[in-house]
Structure formats: structure tokens, C-alpha cells
Amino acid sequence: MALLEFTDKGIYCEAADVYIDPWRPVGRALITHGHADHSRWGHQHYLCTTTAAPVIRHRLGNIKLSTTPFGETTSINGVKFSFHPAGHIIGSAQIRVEHKGEVWVASGDYKVRPDGISEPFEPVPCHSFITESTFGLPVYKWKPQSEVFEDINAWWRANREAGKTSVLTAYALGKAQRLLNGIDPGIGPIFTHGAIENTNAVIRKQGFALPPTIRISQQQKSQDYAGALVIAPPAATGSNWMRRFKSASVGIASGWMALRGTRRRRAADRGFVLSDHADWDELNEAIDATGAEQVVATHGYASIFARWLREEKGLNAWDAQTEYEGESLEQDKADDQEGTNETTV
Amino acid sequence: MRAFAALYTRLDQTTKTNAKVAYLAEYFAQTSDEDRLWTVAILSHRRPRRTVNTTLLREWAAELSGIPLWLFEESYHVVGDLSEAIALALPQPTQSSEAGLSHWVEYIKSLGAEEEAVKKARVQSAWLQMEHTERLVFNKLITGGFRIGVSQKLMVRALAQYTGIAENNLAHRLMGQWTPDSTTFEALVLTEDPLEDVSKPYPFYLAYALEEAPESLGPPKAWLAERKWDGIRGQLIVRKGEVFVWSRGEELVTDKFPEYAPLAGLLPDGTVLDGEILPFKDGVPLTFNELQTRIGRKNVTQSILAKAPVILMAYDLLEWQGEDIRARPFAERRQLLERLLSDTHTQGIVQPSPLVPFTEWQALHSEREHARQHHSEGLMLKRKAAPYLSGRKKGDWWKWKAAPLTIDAVMIYAQRGHGRRANLYTDFTFAVWDGNTLVPFTKAYSGLTDKEFGEITAWVRRNTKERFGPVRSVEPRHVFEIAFEGIRKSARHKSGVALRFPRMLRWRKDKPVREANTLEDLHQLLAAYEGNG
Ligand SMILES: [Zn+2]
Ligand SMILES: [Zn+2]
Numbered sequence: 011m012a013l014l015e016f017t018d019k020g021i022y023c024e025a026a027d028v029y030i031d032p033w034r035p036v037g038r039a040l041i042t043h044g045h046a047d048h049s050r051w052g053h054q055h056y057l058c059t060t061t062a063a064p065v066i067r068h069r070l071g072n073i074k075l076s077t078t079p080f081g082e083t084t085s086i087n088g089v090k091f092s093f094h095p096a097g098h099i100i101g102s103a104q105i106r107v108e109h110k111g112e113v114w115v116a117s118g119d120y121k122v123r124p125d126g127i128s129e130p131f132e133p134v135p136c137h138s139f140i141t142e143s144t145f146g147l148p149v150y151k152w153k154p155q156s157e158v159f160e161d162i163n164a165w166w167r168a169n170r171e172a173g174k175t176s177v178l179t180a181y182a183l184g185k186a187q188r189l190l191n192g193i194d195p196g197i198g199p200i201f202t203h204g205a206i207e208n209t210n211a212v213i214r215k216q217g218f219a220l221p222p223t224i225r226i227s228q229q230q231k232s233q234d235y236a237g238a239l240v241i242a243p244p245a246a247t248g249s250n251w252m253r254r255f256k257s258a259s260v261g262i263a264s265g266w267m268a269l270r271g272t273r274r275r276r277a278a279d280r281g282f283v284l285s286d287h288a289d290w291d292e293l294n295e296a297i298d299a300t301g302a303e304q305v306v307a308t309h310g311y312a313s314i315f316a317r318w319l320r321e322e323k324g325l326n327a328w329d330a331q332t333e334y335e336g337e338s339l340e341q342d343k344a345d346d347q348e349g350t351n352e353t354t355v
Numbered sequence: 356m357r358a359f360a361a362l363y364t365r366l367d368q369t370t371k372t373n374a375k376v377a378y379l380a381e382y383f384a385q386t387s388d389e390d391r392l393w394t395v396a397i398l399s400h401r402r403p404r405r406t407v408n409t410t411l412l413r414e415w416a417a418e419l420s421g422i423p424l425w426l427f428e429e430s431y432h433v434v435g436d437l438s439e440a441i442a443l444a445l446p447q448p449t450q451s452s453e454a455g456l457s458h459w460v461e462y463i464k465s466l467g468a469e470e471e472a473v474k475k476a477r478v479q480s481a482w483l484q485m486e487h488t489e490r491l492v493f494n495k496l497i498t499g500g501f502r503i504g505v506s507q508k509l510m511v512r513a514l515a516q517y518t519g520i521a522e523n524n525l526a527h528r529l530m531g532q533w534t535p536d537s538t539t540f541e542a543l544v545l546t547e548d549p550l551e552d553v554s555k556p557y558p559f560y561l562a563y564a565l566e567e568a569p570e571s572l573g574p575p576k577a578w579l580a581e582r583k584w585d586g587i588r589g590q591l592i593v594r595k596g597e598v599f600v601w602s603r604g605e606e607l608v609t610d611k612f613p614e615y616a617p618l619a620g621l622l623p624d625g626t627v628l629d630g631e632i633l634p635f636k637d638g639v640p641l642t643f644n645e646l647q648t649r650i651g652r653k654n655v656t657q658s659i660l661a662k663a664p665v666i667l668m669a670y671d672l673l674e675w676q677g678e679d680i681r682a683r684p685f686a687e688r689r690q691l692l693e694r695l696l697s698d699t700h701t702q703g704i705v706q707p708s709p710l711v712p713f714t715e716w717q718a719l720h721s722e723r724e725h726a727r728q729h730h731s732e733g734l735m736l737k738r739k740a741a742p743y744l745s746g747r748k749k750g751d752w753w754k755w756k757a758a759p760l761t762i763d764a765v766m767i768y769a770q771r772g773h774g775r776r777a778n779l780y781t782d783f784t785f786a787v788w789d790g791n792t793l794v795p796f797t798k799a800y801s802g803l804t805d806k807e808f809g810e811i812t813a814w815v816r817r818n819t820k821e822r823f824g825p826v827r828s829v830e831p832r833h834v835f836e837i838a839f840e841g842i843r844k845s846a847r848h849k850s851g852v853a854l855r856f857p858r859m860l861r862w863r864k865d866k867p868v869r870e871a872n873t874l875e876d877l878h879q880l881l882a883a884y885e886g887n888g
Contacts, residue, residue: 148422149430149443266778268443270367271435275805280368313822314429322423333817 013089013107014114014140016306016330021116021140025109026089029053030116033333040091042118043102044069044183047335057084059093061129061216062101065183068212080129096120097131098286099184100213106134115300116140119309119334121285122292125155127191127218128184133299141297143307143329144287144336145265146315152265152289159192162282165261166197170237175258179244179278181337182206184286185263186241187213187220193239195221201235202226203242203251232256247278265289265337287337297325309336358386359394359456360488366503375505379513389457392540397501398510399529403460405499406467407474409437412498415475416441419482432825433771438494442487452484457535463497508746518544526558554599556590557627557673557681558745561603562735562752569716569736569755577739579689580711580719582731583754584668585643585841586633587650591615591667591705592674593622600632608632613655614665614704621701625677628692628705629743630669640668640730642843643855669696670708670735673743681743685751688743719755726757727884732840733757759838759856760880762872763863765793765831769815772800772808779808780815780827783859785837787850789874793831796850796877802838802859811862834866835859842881850874852881 015022020032020039028038035052042048042058044065049058056075058066063077078084080103083092093103096118104117115136124130152158162178169176180186182205190200190210200223202210207225214220224230226240235255246252247260262278265285273281288296297305297319305327307316312329319327362382366375383391396402417427427444434440462481466474478497482490495501511529515522528544565572572578588603598619600609609615612632634641634649645663652659672692673681680688689710696707711734713719719734726733733756741751764785772781782800786793803811811833819827841855 147430147433148420148426149434149440151443269434270439272778274367311429311433314426318422318426322426 013109013112014116023089023107026086028086030105031118040105041066042105043099048118059101059103064212064216094134095129095132097122097128100128102128104134112137114138117142119287121288122296125188127188133296135301137302138304139297139300139302140306140308141293142287142309143293143312143315144310145285145289146293146311148290150265150268150289151291152283152285155192158282158284163194163197165280166239169259170198173236175235175238175240175255176261177240177242177255177258178261178263179242179247180263182209182243189241189263190220199224199238201238201240203246205243206241285337306330308332309334356456356459356489356492358382360492363492363503364488366505372509376509376513379505379510380516383513383517387455388540390455392535393457393460396535398505399507401534402499402501403464403496406463407478407497409498412441415479416444419479420444420446438491438498441494442490445482445490448485449483459493460496553594553597554592556592556601559588559603560744560752561747562754563747563749565753565755569719575713575716579737579739580713581670581708581735582711582729583733583735584631584633585732586631586646589630589632589667591628593618593626594624596624611650611655612665618701618704622699625674627674628667628669629671629673630667632665633668634663635666636664644843666703667705668708669705671743684740685737686739723755723757759840761836761838761860762877763834763866764837765868765871766829766833766835767793767795767831768826768828770826780812781808785835787872787874787877794850794874796852797837797854797857799837799857799859803862807862831868834863834868834871836861836863842884844881850877852877
């Protein structure tokens with residue numbers, strides 16, 4: 011039995027009898043981050059980082075949750091666990107597992123380049139590395155985020171001059187706060203969909219300063235939105251909710267926007283290539299930095315990426331079946347439901 | 356090429372016609388005459404020929420990107436567009452270039468004569484001088500696949516805005532056979548009434564699909580009905596003792612159809628016919644497939660002529676005795692057409708498309724149901740009083756297509772979509788029962804909503820049996836109603852049949868797999884409709 015195994019419930023450490031990001035209810039779950047496919051309902055006990063905890067509590071309600079600061083070791087049945095920044099969203103961690111001299115790292119979701127708001131990624135040396143490969147193809151290469159934010163600012167400014175509302179869709183958790191943190195709030199007012207404002211409130215409460223935002227409400231009039239930026243979850247754009255904006259340009263911020271076909275399919279006016287997942291170069295860089303000789307690929311293009319690692323990098327690599335979803339262009343169902351009730355705080 | 360690439364991006368980012376025209380006009384105003392001419396040429400389907408084959412391009416791109424060819428191919432499959440996949444995979448440029456569109460087109464053309472090693476060095480060097488969109492455009496030009504969402508008509512409108520010359524005049528100047536090498540922007544576009552071109556066609560009038568029943572069109576006596584043929588729309592011109600044949604894309608296809616050559620001596624000068632180029636043998640139309648195979652060939656050989664000879668199934672007369680009669684009512688043009696064809700012996704090369712007589716709309720419903728028995732796709736309804744308009748105009752011409760054939764089939768393989776559907780499973784293989792085995796018989800990749808594609812994608816991920824490259828075999832659990840326009844025998848397919856335009860009509864969630872159709876059902880359809888679609 012390897013130190014970490016892929017079972018039908020999740021990534022399992024038999025020596026400690028714990029799971030990492032399990033997708034079926036288990037006794038003890040170590041959670042890399044708060045996205046719905048990594049932190050699910052129904053476990054008896056949860057462990058995550060201090061900064062990931064507020065959002066997970068917000069999402070999952072009354073759960074038994076312990077927290078740990080980054081870098082601190084927790085021993086369970088003689089197995090040492092520690093959490094290290096993954097740079098994916100606030101509080102997101104790679105989980106290092108050490109037992110009898112063998113070291114594994116389960117990285118959850120990660121990106122290597124700093125986004126200005128998440129704790130920056132730290133490479134963790136290990137023997138075996140579990141990597142995501144959401145964008146594990148050489149056609150996915152991100153521009154520096156400063157250039158993307160310039161594009162977004164320019165788009166917003168042009169819309170504002172034309173009296174239009176700029177509606178930008180993004181994940182409620184992670185991408186939305188990264189956008190708020192990175193755009194130029196001097197251009198005009200920023201409105202947010204309820205689902206996003208709920209998450210913002212949690213993030214602000216834990217001490218992150220986001221620019222001022224106004225929750226969309228029934229009391230506002232359509233002229234209030236002229237020239238404003240609205241940040242909304244992806245599902246909102248296809249709904250009646252959009253009707254309140256008289257004249258709007260819709261933009262999508264996602265790594266999938268790198269492909270022209272995907273951009274066109276979403277029928278958005280603009281696609282901004284901005285992802286909280288590592289691009290091709292970052293994946294390779296991260297794997298090199300761990301020094302791991304064994305790599306397990308999950309998410310997305312796992313089998314192709316594993317073959318690349320095997321054949322071109324000489325690593326012992328394979329792909330594992332999981333129920334992680336990578337960067338979906340559809341909104342997580344859980345976040346959706348939160349967003350439908352605009353009066354909740 | 357930066358300006359042209361920027362134009363490409365702007366055009367790509369809008370679906371609004373007026374915005375597209377404005378961007379194009381702005382670009383015309385700012386660029387050089389050489390680039391203007393090439394832009395006009397490219398947007399009127401006069402792209403340079405392909406000078407490098409795509410297999411080599413893939414190898415060179417993979418090499419320059421530092422990835423193995425198989426990985427490039429996997430990436431290409433996901434991106435769905437070779438030019439884009441190459442542009443995305445390549446490393447950052449090392450230089451930039453100020454050269455314009457015409458420079459790069461000439462560069463591409465000059466590759467044709469070079470040895471492979473030189474081609475490779477030049478192409479790779481070009482790539483390293485370009486940004487993403489410039490590369491994309493360059494690749495599309497080099498592979499001969501350049502397309503952008505601007506019709507020739509919109510291009511002409513933009514050119515009219517820029518030059519101040521009327522659209523009609525420009526459209527005529529741009530017709531006929533020219534290339535940027537044989538003319539200049541000045542001579543082609545800015546010079547009034549260039550060479551008399553006897554081959555000049557009239558713009559085609561295109562029908563709209565009738566979605567409701569024809570009862571919605573008012574009293575039946577105001578209308579004529581014909582069969583809707585499944586060939587290629589064509590305009591046949593006889594002037595000054597010469598024959599010209601244009602296809603709907605305003606492409607001169609005279610050489611592809613030597614059958615029409617004798618008409619020069621048979622039809623009077625000053626005759627222009629609108630009709631269907633139709634493969635036709637022993638008194639019946641052949642399948643569109645026969646015509647398609649024929650068009651694909653470079654040379655029209657004797658055996659092709661014997662196997663799939665064409666006629667012109669004529670349905671309108673646009674020019675008669677040298678006079679443009681398009682403004683006259685259709686009923687009158689139709690009479691003149693019939694008279695012309697009965698007075699002229701065309702050796703059967705031109706035949707009038709028969710009218711389908713009716714007095715009540717009800718009669719047409721049953722004609723439509725039996726369309727396939729007449730080797731047709733449905734009916735055409737034309738208002739007797741209508742002039743011959745240009746382009747797609749609503750109101751006077753309607754195509755009323757026959758309902759598709761359908762069969763309930765089981766999904767057994769799934770493949771990720773290309774391009775705009777790269778992250779969804781959208782390409783499926785379907786099977787029917789043969790006893791207890793499922794025999795694959797068709798693929799289909801359209802017809803579901805985005806939501807349904809999302810749902811089936813999630814299911815495919817969880818129910819994969821085996822993977823073969825990008826293809827996954829899945830548990831046979833879902834039944835889909837497959838619609839198609841025709842069916843024919845095929846030795847290449849295990850099922851023994853090939854379908855025309857298969858697509859998913861409905862996801863039959865209500866239907867157990869065991870109740871899907873059988874191979875025998877499929878062969879019964881074949882017996883009933885073979886060659887008729
Ligand atoms: Zn995540
Ligand atoms: Zn994930």
C-alpha cells in the first residue's frame with residue numbers, strides 16, 4: 011500500500027486513516043481549499059488552513075472543523091501532515107504527508123505565479139507529487155496578470171464611455187476577489203451579484219481589504235448601472251437576473267477563454283484569459299521544483315499530461331480518476347443557490 | 356501584419372454587422388493600396404493557394420515549441436483549429452515585424468517553389484516575428500483556410516463607405532476573374548467600368564426556410580410550387596456565343612461541368628437561367644453524394660462524366676433576348692422559360708423544373724411527405740407576382756423541406772468536441788441492435804442544447820469503459836433520436852449504410868436501451884429511401 015492511494019472516496023492515507031479532499035463522506039477529511047469539488051458535505055471531521063476555514067464554514071455551515079496555520083505539522087497515527095500555500099485562492103494549500111521517510115504532496119488546485127491576494131505558491135520537495143492538470147496542454151499559456159487587468163480596465167472604460175454596463179463573470183470564490191483586487195476601482199462603481207457579495211463579506215471579515223462594492227438589489231434602477239462594473243457568477247448571465255441591465259457588455263474571466271472556439275461558444279462579448287490554475291509552463295515548473303520522481307495527474311488533461319511526464323521527462327507518472335472538476339465555465343451548484351437569495355448577508 | 360491581425364480580432368469580437376463594416380472601412384482608410392487589394396481578394400474568396408502541407412506545418416510547430424508531435428496532435432484536437440493550435444503552442448516571438456499583409460502573402464506564395472528545408476526555415480522564422488493573432492492569420496493564410504465572419508457583401512459595403520463608390524458598382528467591378536497579381540487597387544476598384552465582362556452573373560435570390568405550414572402564406576392561388584432539388588444552385592449564362600456557369604458562391608464553375616458547353620450553340624445569346632446543377636441519369640436525379648465526389652476531383656474524366664452526368668434543372672429566366680427581366684413577375688418569367696425551352700432543343704441538358712400542381716394547400720402537405728420518392732428534399736413555394744430579388748429576402752420564396760428520417764439509437768462512444776466545444780463531450784457514435792450486439796452506424800455531434808451537452812459530458816466522465824486516444828467507449832445506456840436527410844448503401848461501414856446530415860433530434864431519456872431500433876429497421880429505411888435523399 012502506497013502512502014497515498016486513490017480510492018472511490020478520495021485520496022486516502024491508510025497509515026493515518028484520513029482522506030484528502032474526499033468526494034464521498036468519510037470520517038476525517040483534510041481539505042486543500044474551499045471550492046465545492048474539494049470541500050464537500052458530509053465528513054465527520056475537517057481540517058484545513060486558518061485562512062481557508064471561514065469560506066468553508068460559510069459554505070458547509072455547522073461542521074466539525076479544525077484549522078492549522080501554513081507550515082505547521084500535525085501528527086496523526088505517526089504520519090506527519092503539513093499545509094503549504096498553493097497560490098490558487100485565499101487559504102488554498104498543498105498538503106504534505108510524511109511517513110517513514112517517504113514524502114507525498116497532494117497539491118489540490120494550484121498556480122505558481124502570485125495573484126496579489128492568495129498566499130503565493132511554495133514548492134515543496136517530495137518523492138511523489140499529486141498534480142492537477144486542468145490546463146495541462148502546451149496551448150495554455152497565460153499572459154502576465156498585469157496585462158490582463160489592463161485589458162479588463164480598457165474594456166470597462168470603453169463601455170463606461172458608451173454608457174454601457176460591464177458585466178464580468180467569475181467564480182464567486184477566488185476569481186471574483188482576485189478581480190476586485192486587481193482592477194482599477196477608480197474607473198467607476200462596482201456592483202456584485204449576491205453570491206459574490208456573500209463570499210466577499212466572508213473574505214473581508216477575515217481581514218482582506220477589497221475595494222468597495224455594492225450588492226445588486228431590487229431597490230436600484232437600471233440607470234444606476236450605466237458605466238458600472240458588475241461582477242457576477244457565470245450562471246447569472248443566462249438568467250432573468252441579467253434583464254436589469256439595459257445595455258451591457260458581457261465579459262468572462264477564465265482560462266478557457268484562451269481558445270477562440272470556447273470564447274465564441276459562450277456568446278460573450280469579451281473573453282479574458284485569467285485562471286486560478288497553473289498553465290502549461292507553471293505545471294512543468296512546479297513539478298520540476300518538487301524534485302519528485304513519481305507524479306500522479308488529476309483534473310482535466312490528466313492522461314495526456316501524465317504521458318508527457320513519462321515519455322519526455324522520464325518520470326514515473328500516471329493519471330488518476332477523481333471527481334474534481336477543474337475550472338468549470340458553469341457555476342458550482344452550491345454557489346448558485348447562495349446567490350439566488352439576494353437578501354441574505 | 357499587425358493592422359490586419361488587429362482587424363481580425365475586432366471582427367471576431369463582434370457579431371454586429373454595422374460594427375464589422377465600420378471596422379473594415381476604418382482599416383481600409385488606414386492601410387496601403389497593396390494591403391487593401393489583398394484584403395479585398397481574401398474577403399472575396401481569392402485566397403492564395405496552399406504552399407505548405409499541414410503535416411509539415413504540424414511537425415515544424417511541434418519542433419519549435421519543444422514538444423513531441425503526439426502532444427501537439429492532442430492539443431490540436433482540443434483546440435479544433437490547426438492555425439490556432441500552432442499559434443498557441445509556439446514560444447514567445449523573438450522579434451517583431453512591421454511588414455503588412457501583402458508582404459506576408461507574397462512571402463507565403465514564394466514558398467511554393469522552395470525546397471522543404473527552405474520552407475521550414477522561412478516558416479519558423481516568420482513565426483518568431485509574430486504575435487499570437489498575427490501567427491493565427493499567417494497560419495490561416497498558409498493553410499488556405501482563412502475565413503472570417505465577413506461576407507463579400509459586407510466587405511463591398513465597407514469598401515463603398517471608404518471609397519464613396521456605390522455598392523452595386525463595386526460589386527460588379529469585383530466580379531469575374533482577377534487576382535491581386537493581375538491588377539491593382541486603383542485599376543480594379545477605383546477605375547470606372549473596367550473590361551466588359553460578358554460572364555457577369557446576376558446576384559442570386561435565396562429562399563427562406565418555411566417554419567410554419569404554408570397556410571400562413573395566404574391564398575394558394577397566389578403561389579406556384581416546385582420540387583426542391585438536392586444539387587448545386589447555378590446560374591447559366593449564354594452571351595456572345597459563350598457559356599458561363601456560376602455557382603451560388605459567385606464562383607465560376609464552367610470548367611467543372613463540360614456538359615453545358617454545347618448550350619453555346621443551342622440557346623440564343625442573351626439568355627440567363629437560374630436552376631439546379633443536378634446529377635441526372637436515366638431520367639432520375641442521382642444522390643448529392645455523386646455530385647460531391649465529382650466536384651472533389653481535380654479533372655473531369657470520361658468515367659466521371661459517364662457515372663454522374665449533370666443537367667440544369669431550370670426554374671427561372673433572368674435574362675431573355677439580352678434583356679434583364681428580373682423585375683417581371685415570376686409567373687411571367689416562368690412562362691417565358693417554358694416557351695424558351697420548348698422552342699429550343701437543348702438535348703436534355705436543360706430541363707424545366709416541373710411545377711407541382713395544387714389548388715389547396717392540403718395537397719402540398721402530402722407532396723411534401725412524399726418528397727423523397729421524387730428524389731427531392733421538399734418543396735419550393737414561390738409567389739407568382741414576385742420579382743427576382745437579390746440575396747436572402749423574406750416573403751416571396753420559401754423552401755419547405757421534407758421532415759427528416761429518424762431512428763432511435765444507442766450512444767456507445769463519445770469524443771470531446773473541437774474548438775468551441777473543446778471541454779465537452781459532443782461527438783458521439785451511435786449503434787442499433789443486431790440481435791444482442793450493438794452495431795455502430797453513424798456519428799452525430801449536433802442537435803443538443805449546451806445544457807444537455809453539459810449533462811451528457813458529466814455522465815461520460817463517470818461511465819467510461821475504455822479510452823482510445825480522444826475517444827471513450829461508454830456504457831450503452833442512453834438512447835437518442837437521430838434525424839437524417841438521406842440514407843445510402845456503404846461498403847465502408849460495418850452497418851452497410853451511410854447517412855446524410857445525421858444529427859441528434861432528441862435525447863430519449865424515456866426510452867430503455869433495449870427499445871432502440873434495429874439494424875433491420877435501418878435496412879428497411881434503406882430499401883424505402885435509398886438514393887432518394
Ligand atoms: Zn479550486
Ligand atoms: Zn480542483
